[in-house]
Amino acid sequence: MRDLILASTSSARRALMDGLGLPYRTQSPGVDEQVSPLHSAKEAVRELAERKARAVHARNPEAWVLGADQLVEVNGQTLTKPEDRGAARAQLGKLLGHTHDIHTGVCLIGPGGQHFEGLETARLTFHAVTPDELERYLDLNEWEGCCGSYRVEGAGQALLARLEGDRSNVQGLPMVTVVRLLRQAGFSFFERR
């Protein structure tokens, strides 16, 4: 049985991997997530997904390691996870009534140095809502730990006017891409235990 590690502290990523049914374990990547300001959002998430995977692989060279990173891009600005409610209000203020992209990079590193990677973009359009409705949504604290300050699988779906792309990508792992990488790497599914 292959040793597969999800290099992530994200509960949403764990939930998505749990759904897949492959045995895996998790380890925190513990990396500095600073990238060059000259990087585009897509270059940043690709680089950070690889950085996270390689950091955990360095500690577990016999394992297969999957890393991921995500950014929101709106009007040329990139958004990550909000620090506090005020930052979440500011982020949602940029997204409500507009269309934004969410980019997720994924990187799979193998025990022999095998390297598979993918990047997925989903495009979301949000309803414009009143300031009072925004405050009521913020009261739900779905903004905590979420890039863009919303949960597409939670109450946040009430903000969503249109979604183009893989819904699981928005939650943190584009599972169609993750499955493609795992199959390219020779993983087999539905093993009898």
Ligand SMILES: Nc1nc2c(ncn2[C@@H]2O[C@H](COP(=O)(O)OP(=O)(O)OP(=O)(O)O)[C@@H](O)[C@H]2O)c(=O)[nH]1
């Ligand atoms: N549940 C949920 N989480 C979301 C959603 N949108 C973004 N996220 C989370 O926002 C986070 C994106 O930030 P990242 O820096 O890529 O990852 P992280 O949370 O720091 O976790 P690591 O993988 O340990 O780096 C991830 O945990 C995503 O799962 C959403 O709609 N629903």
